[in-house]
Amino acid sequence: MPSVYFNVVWPDESRSQCYSPSTIIKQFLVEGESYEVQQFLTKVREGLGEASERVRAKYGYSCSAAADQLKTIEELVAKGNFPPGSTVLVRRITENDL
Numbered sequence: 001m002p003s004v005y006f007n008v009v010w011p012d013e014s015r016s017q018c019y020s021p022s023t024i025i026k027q028f029l030v031e032g033e034s035y036e037v038q039q040f041l042t043k044v045r046e047g048l049g050e051a052s053e054r055v056r057a058k059y060g061y062s063c064s065a066a067a068d069q070l071k072t073i074e075e076l077v078a079k080g081n082f083p084p085g086s087t088v089l090v091r092r093i094t095e096n097d098l
Helices: 024-029 037-059 064-080
Strands: 003-009 017-022 035-037 087-096
Touching: 003 024, 003 035, 017 024, 017 064, 024 037, 024 064, 035 037, 037 064, 037 087
Parallel strands: none
Antiparallel strands: 003 017, 003 087, 035 087
């Protein structure tokens, strides 16, 4: 199952490399697009949830890496204290086909 890394730029110009165990995340996030912070969080929750379910369907268990990545993103958003209307840029999405 190909995994995906998506690099984001936060409203404070910091950057993160994020992980999804499935390419399904590309149905939720588009490279080069900016999303309002809460919209980004919603899309990531949905996308990583779907990715984890794909792992469950294939291997019989959910993906702890997807859950960990979501927790990290949620913590970044909570600690970021970003102004209303701030956006997150999905700078790059790359597949890692192992």
